[in-house]
Amino acid sequence: MKISKFYKLVDQFPSPVVPVFKRENGDGRDYAQIVGSNGDIIGFEEAPALEDSRILAAGNYPYSDAHQGMPAQYAVAYSRTQILVNSMEVVARDIKEFIKVHRSEMKPFALLELAMFTKDFLLVEDAAERCRQNLNDISHEFSNKWIDGAPLPAEIKDKLRIGSASIYPDQLTRSGQIRFGFTGPRKMMAGITDYCTTFLHITRAQFIKSMLGPKDASRRLQRALDRSPEVIADIVSRYGVQDGRYPRDALDVSRGAIRFTVEDHAGFIQYRKHFLASVIQSPVYRDLLRIPSYSAGTEFLNFTILTCIMIEYAPGFYNYYKSITERVS
Amino acid sequence: MRTPKRTPHKRVQDLIKDTAPSLLGLPLVHTTDSYRFAEVLLSGELKPTPCAVFGENLLYLFLGRPAYKTRKQSNDNLTFDLPVAIILNSNTDIGTPARVYPFDSGAFERGLYKTYFHDETILEDFELFSEQISSDKYISHFYSTKREYFGGTSRKNVELPFDGFEARGLHEMARAIADPGVDRDLPADERSSSVELQTRNAVSLSGNTLAVILPQQYLDTKGIAEAIASMGAKYIKTYDVMRNMGSREISAVVYHIARDIYLSEGVFDED
Numbered sequence: 001m002k003i004s005k006f007y008k009l010v011d012q013f014p015s016p017v018v019p020v021f022k023r024e025n026g027d028g029r030d031y032a033q034i035v036g037s038n039g040d041i042i043g044f045e046e047a048p049a050l051e052d053s054r055i056l057a058a059g060n061y062p063y064s065d066a067h068q069g070m071p072a073q074y075a076v077a078y079s080r081t082q083i084l085v086n087s088m089e090v091v092a093r094d095i096k097e098f099i100k101v102h103r104s105e106m107k108p109f110a111l112l113e114l115a116m117f118t119k120d121f122l123l124v125e126d127a128a129e130r131c132r133q134n135l136n137d138i139s140h141e142f143s144n145k146w147i148d149g150a151p152l153p154a155e156i157k158d159k160l161r162i163g164s165a166s167i168y169p170d171q172l173t174r175s176g177q178i179r180f181g182f183t184g185p186r187k188m189m190a191g192i193t194d195y196c197t198t199f200l201h202i203t204r205a206q207f208i209k210s211m212l213g214p215k216d217a218s219r220r221l222q223r224a225l226d227r228s229p230e231v232i233a234d235i236v237s238r239y240g241v242q243d244g245r246y247p248r249d250a251l252d253v254s255r256g257a258i259r260f261t262v263e264d265h266a267g268f269i270q271y272r273k274h275f276l277a278s279v280i281q282s283p284v285y286r287d288l289l290r291i292p293s294y295s296a297g298t299e300f301l302n303f304t305i306l307t308c309i310m311i312e313y314a315p316g317f318y319n320y321y322k323s324i325t326e327r328v329s
Numbered sequence: 330m331r332t333p334k335r336t337p338h339k340r341v342q343d344l345i346k347d348t349a350p351s352l353l354g355l356p357l358v359h360t361t362d363s364y365r366f367a368e369v370l371l372s373g374e375l376k377p378t379p380c381a382v383f384g385e386n387l388l389y390l391f392l393g394r395p396a397y398k399t400r401k402q403s404n405d406n407l408t409f410d411l412p413v414a415i416i417l418n419s420n421t422d423i424g425t426p427a428r429v430y431p432f433d434s435g436a437f438e439r440g441l442y443k444t445y446f447h448d449e450t451i452l453e454d455f456e457l458f459s460e461q462i463s464s465d466k467y468i469s470h471f472y473s474t475k476r477e478y479f480g481g482t483s484r485k486n487v488e489l490p491f492d493g494f495e496a497r498g499l500h501e502m503a504r505a506i507a508d509p510g511v512d513r514d515l516p517a518d519e520r521s522s523s524v525e526l527q528t529r530n531a532v533s534l535s536g537n538t539l540a541v542i543l544p545q546q547y548l549d550t551k552g553i554a555e556a557i558a559s560m561g562a563k564y565i566k567t568y569d570v571m572r573n574m575g576s577r578e579i580s581a582v583v584y585h586i587a588r589d590i591y592l593s594e595g596v597f598d599e600d
């Protein structure tokens with residue numbers, strides 16, 4: 001079999017194209033390769049009818065003699081005349097080089113398509129972020145839906161969601177207690193938690209001590225728990241807005257709970273949003289996300305704590321956190 | 330309009346008329362190719378198009394399955410057109426169906442199922458009652474679960490009447506693999522047992538679309554992306570093309586995505 005032409009799948013360049021074959025002394029018909037599960041050609045079958053407008057002429061290619069048992073032939077058309085066809089490995093290597101040179105002029109999803117073929121994590125991540133930004137211009141909801149439905153690794157999806165993170169509308173109960181809601185991936189939540197170093201140092205240390213330490217550990221854990229609302233209040237106060245402070249006197253830390261005695265709720269919400277924004281945008285947080293080996297235990301702990309902070313910040317926090325702590329310890 | 334060669338038998342209709350439609354809830358799916366999809370988006374609705382078999386404008390939908398409608402004259406098992414599947418909300422009103430068939434009527438007319446049926450059998454012998462519920466009755470008769478229908482390979486024991494010639498073939502087809510993602514020795518034939526509904530009405534995409542499954546590179550076209558966003562679909566699912574070599578692999582990916590959506594929506598449960 002010889003490659004006789006290529007067939008466009010998508011009406012743009014660069015994009016993947018299908019190699020079409022002809023028998024060397026043949027019947028004049030078009031054939032497509034059949035690829036086995038091992039990635040080799042296991043045969044050929046007659047191609048469907050081809051539309052002239054989608055046919056790209058073939059030139060001279062290294063594997064003009066395609067036959068059963070050889071690696072499947074993948075093809076990418078960088079332009080109408082610049083087409084590469086070869087084994088998966090060779091094409092992937094070439095695409096990487098192409099992206100290096102042409103990245104900026106490529107459309108986001110064309111870039112993603114090719115990046116995914118290379119299986120290069122960083123290339124995929126970069127391309128996916130460009131796609132997200134592009135769709136975000138249409139709507140935030142649309143880009144989120146795309147992230148949810150895209151064939152991307154979970155880790156990349158988590159990172160994309162950072163850019164798409166949004167804060168739920170605050171729910172203000174009649175009692176005046178404020179509850180928080182925050183959308184974000186697990187890793188991100190863990191990262192933010194880690195950033196709250198004061199709180200974490202205490203709880204982590206107490207966790208370890210309670211699990212590995214002497215008999216009085218539970219008492220010390222209890223003390224830490226008793227202190228935790230105060231610690232949270234401290235964190236909030238240190239990550240305020242313009243002036244860097246959240247008004248401490250607006251917090252009522254008593255009876256193991258935090259109550260925000262704010263009359264100006266809008267003002268409070270403003271502070272809280274800035275607090276979250278400052279954390280998300282901080283270089284420390286960004287660095288945290290890049291740590292490849294996050295221990296599962298730490299991640300779980302951080303996530304749990306952060307969930308407490310962000311979602312159960314109001315009076316329910318204490319009991320919720322305590323119950324989790326007791327279960328784990 | 331098409332005229333049957335003879336008076337059609339009603340044996341299949343009779344067989345399922347008293348069947349309780351126990352497998353409700355599978356959405357209707359329209360699968361088109363990416364090249365046509367742009368036109369669909371521009372109009373904002375799925376429109377009936379001229380049908381050579383029935384001689385009128387019809388919109389084709391399949392129950393539950395993102396199956397391609399047979400159109401072309403050459404290799405029916407292979408296409409270089411990238412599929413776009415539009416899964417409609419289960420409450421979408423398509424009006425009274427023009428016709429309901431237990432398989433791809435176009436494929437039958439092309440003789441693709443002739444090994445299952447007698448040579449004298451005509452397409453109209455298989456026409457079900459022209460109401461949407463007959464599709465549910467049909468799958469309830471031949472399948473144990475909605476999941477089973479989706480993947481093919483019915484395991485249901487169906488009692489067939491002595492003269493149920495058409496039903497016997499249909500039962501055999503129901504046992505064939507339909508999901509292209511199923512790893513078996515035999516190739517899947519998704520259309521042979523995909524229940525087809527035809528309507529003469531256009532169906533608006535906005536507000537009626539549960540999910541769109543499409544090749545990711547199509548989102549580079551701003552007009553397409555905006556039109557998809559405006560549909561308000563709950564799921565926007567994209568697939569990559571180059572890693573999935575061949576139409577069967579891509580078809581398997583689309584089935585896999587549809588299955589995941591149905592699992593999320595509680596249309597059916599995991600096996």
